[in-house]
Amino acid sequence: MADIFSPVTLGALRLANRVVMAPMTRDRAGSQDEPTDLMVEYYRQRADAGLIVTEGTQPSPAGKGYWRTPGIHSDAQIEGWRRVADAVHGEGGSIVVQLMHVGRASVRANKHPDADTVSASAIASRERIAGPDGQLVDPETPRALETAEMPALVEEFAQAARNARAAGIDGVELHCTSGYLPMQFLSTGSNKRTDHYGGSTANRIRFVVETVEAMAAAIGPDRVGFRIFPGNPYNDMQDDDPADTYGALIDALDPIGLAYMHLIHYPQPHLDALALLRPRWSGAIIANNNLQHESAQVLLNEGQVDAVSFGRPYISNPDLVRRFRLGAPLARQDRDTFYTGEERGYTDYPRWSPA
Numbered sequence: 001m002a003d004i005f006s007p008v009t010l011g012a013l014r015l016a017n018r019v020v021m022a023p024m025t026r027d028r029a030g031s032q033d034e035p036t037d038l039m040v041e042y043y044r045q046r047a048d049a050g051l052i053v054t055e056g057t058q059p060s061p062a063g064k065g066y067w068r069t070p071g072i073h074s075d076a077q078i079e080g081w082r083r084v085a086d087a088v089h090g091e092g093g094s095i096v097v098q099l100m101h102v103g104r105a106s107v108r109a110n111k112h113p114d115a116d117t118v119s120a121s122a123i124a125s126r127e128r129i130a131g132p133d134g135q136l137v138d139p140e141t142p143r144a145l146e147t148a149e150m151p152a153l154v155e156e157f158a159q160a161a162r163n164a165r166a167a168g169i170d171g172v173e174l175h176c177t178s179g180y181l182p183m184q185f186l187s188t189g190s191n192k193r194t195d196h197y198g199g200s201t202a203n204r205i206r207f208v209v210e211t212v213e214a215m216a217a218a219i220g221p222d223r224v225g226f227r228i229f230p231g232n233p234y235n236d237m238q239d240d241d242p243a244d245t246y247g248a249l250i251d252a253l254d255p256i257g258l259a260y261m262h263l264i265h266y267p268q269p270h271l272d273a274l275a276l277l278r279p280r281w282s283g284a285i286i287a288n289n290n291l292q293h294e295s296a297q298v299l300l301n302e303g304q305v306d307a308v309s310f311g312r313p314y315i316s317n318p319d320l321v322r323r324f325r326l327g328a329p330l331a332r333q334d335r336d337t338f339y340t341g342e343e344r345g346y347t348d349y350p351r352w353s354p355a
């Protein structure tokens, strides 16, 4: 029985407790897509988590699709992440950067005018995305990646992983859900390719497997994790048989010896992802979705998962672990400042103190 406050080692990552801050896009990066002083303060405040997974971060200009998301491909961005890493380590925390390439889930006005919009196939998402002013607009139709371009694309992720380590960040997590590029390759609805990256299950998982292998070769498998949510419909995703797709994916990733799988465990009528994947995965699992202190401890008690992640509670409770320890009440989040407001709704949530 693993207590939520007990330390745990996930590959090379040493967590002081089993509470993980889930990745959350907050749209507050600087004009060069670099982490700012405000972001340094935000992550520093939340460093009591055993592990922070940062907001989705693009490995290249084409990987950006939302307003003011940070990158990890330029010197200024690496320097910004170095300051974030130093601040979190200074408080005794650990931190990995989530690598997020949105592929077709992209609005042109949110990114550099020259940046490409690419996907597995030239099929547009029918789900609208917020532009710079917060108004929802249709994403543009992507260009299908050429087979010959794939090695360079995979290398972008490997280089982003090296950049993270150069910045002193402890590791990287590949974002493979929410309808972004990796999931666009995995899913039958968005991948209609006829080369060896499309068609059969073995072909649809190839891009993710090659990318994870390249990241693992770049910085060591024990510093690499990945995030999945089988059957997630977000950003117009559709897959004929998620159990088949993700079963095959986990079988292929298991031998690499990665730090962890980060699983969004959402109850679905025909798919229990944890029951499906747990027997096929010999590594650590971080479970997410709608957890509270008590329900997270129940999951840990069942012995199925090694750590638990919290998203929204971390927005408004920078000292979440401390509050759990003290049995203190949790503050509610203000949804209006999730993606806007600079310090408001970002770094101005106080630590708990008795009235």
Ligand SMILES: Cc1cc2nc3c(=O)[nH]c(=O)nc-3n(C[C@H](O)[C@H](O)[C@H](O)COP(=O)(O)O)c2cc1C
Pocket: 022, 023, 024, 025, 026, 055, 056, 098, 100, 175, 178, 227, 264, 288, 289, 290, 291, 309, 310, 311, 312, 313, 338
């Ligand atoms: C404001 C916001 C931004 C998010 N951004 C990301 C992201 O960049 N990458 C990601 O994998 N998930 C993202 N998520 C999903 C969360 O990581 C998490 O899975 C979700 O909030 C459910 O966990 P919770 O019930 O503890 O909040 C985001 C969620 C919120 C609320």
